[in-house]
Amino acid sequence: MDQIKVFSPGTIANVSCGFDVLGLALETPGDVMVVKKIDAPLVQIIHLDAYNLPTDPEQNVAGKAALAIIDDLKLDYGFEITIDKGIHPGSGIGSSSASASGVVFAINQLLDTPLSEAQQMHYAMIGEYVASGSYHADNVAPALIGGIVLIRGYGPLDYLKIPVPNELWATVITPKIPIRTFDARRVLKSKVLLTDAIQQCGNLAGFIAGLYTANFGLISRSLVDVLIEPQRAVLIPEFYALKQAALEAGALGSGISGSGPSVFALCQGESKAIAVKTALNEVYQDLGIPYEINVSKINNQGVKILE
Numbered sequence: 034m035d036q037i038k039v040f041s042p043g044t045i046a047n048v049s050c051g052f053d054v055l056g057l058a059l060e061t062p063g064d065v066m067v068v069k070k071i072d073a074p075l076v077q078i079i080h081l082d083a084y085n086l087p088t089d090p091e092q093n094v095a096g097k098a099a100l101a102i103i104d105d106l107k108l109d110y111g112f113e114i115t116i117d118k119g120i121h122p123g124s125g126i127g128s129s130s131a132s133a134s135g136v137v138f139a140i141n142q143l144l145d146t147p148l149s150e151a152q153q154m155h156y157a158m159i160g161e162y163v164a165s166g167s168y169h170a171d172n173v174a175p176a177l178i179g180g181i182v183l184i185r186g187y188g189p190l191d192y193l194k195i196p197v198p199n200e201l202w203a204t205v206i207t208p209k210i211p212i213r214t215f216d217a218r219r220v221l222k223s224k225v226l227l228t229d230a231i232q233q234c235g236n237l238a239g240f241i242a243g244l245y246t247a248n249f250g251l252i253s254r255s256l257v258d259v260l261i262e263p264q265r266a267v268l269i270p271e272f273y274a275l276k277q278a279a280l281e282a283g284a285l286g287s288g289i290s291g292s293g294p295s296v297f298a299l300c301q302g303e304s305k306a307i308a309v310k311t312a313l314n315e316v317y318q319d320l321g322i323p324y325e326i327n328v329s330k331i332n333n334q335g336v337k338i339l340e
């Protein structure tokens with residue numbers, strides 16, 4: 034096989050209670066990528082979208098991940114990577130990790146799958162670092178393997194795919210005012226209060242237990258972020274109005290998706306997720322800020338082969 038086309042999904046990182054350690058994959062939106070072998074051990078990037086992203090492979094998340102694989106595996110050939118981004122860069126739904134994960138998955142397929150899941154995550158994180166300035170797997174892990182993924186630790190990477198109740202849906206509003214993860218991480222204080230840490234530990238544990246037991250009440254009570262949301266909310270116009278509207282429309286919980294500006298709500302069932310979409314739309318429709326809203330089941334597969 035010399036060429037492959039893949040779909041790489043958007044993701045919600047943090048999911049309120051799990052900063053840097055929790056992420057889930059969406060059915061939509063996502064990036065479509067074609068990766069083709071070329072004779073020389075280098076990387077060529079073609080962007081079909083209009084986001085003006087860097088095409089220098091060293092500066093491009095997909096390019097950097099691909100170069101790392103070529104170097105480490107000492108390949109004597111390289112890759113042409115054509116990217117059609119369905120996810121707006123800086124949207125908070127894992128735009129950079131979709132491209133990084135998609136290319137790593139695609140290359141692994143072209144090489145007859147020599148890389149383990151954890152190795153694929155390692156290379157995808159190398160790509161993600163170009164955009165975010167940090168190594169975090171809470172977007173790349175769910176993008177690669179789908180579902181809801183807990184990153185238990187980073188040294189070494191220790192992750193676990195958590196069972197997802199069938200009725201779990203996500204509604205995500207994406208205001209088109211890009212926020213760079215790099216900047217959204219710099220606003221965070223490096224120390225937290227012990228009382229807040231205790232509450233966040235309880236919420237994370239409760240959320241995971243709720244997923245295992247399909248206990249939607251427990252999931253709902255656990256979708257609370259006392260650490261990060263209060264510091265980042267100011268970056269998102271009408272964040273608290275969106276959150277309140279989602280909860281009043283019946284969401285289990287609502288919070289900042291990744292580093293924002295997207296705001297997500299988790300819901301029990303599709304009809305609740307659609308009702309939340311209507312409620313979020315009412316908050317934003319007259320603000321004069323362009324936005325889109327996606328309603329999606331949790332994507333249990335992650336990156337998938339299209340052709």
Ligand SMILES: N[C@@H](CCO)C(=O)O
Nearest residue numbers: 046053171214291292
């Ligand atoms: N955990 C990361 C995710 C970025 O998408 C952060 O919130 O900075």
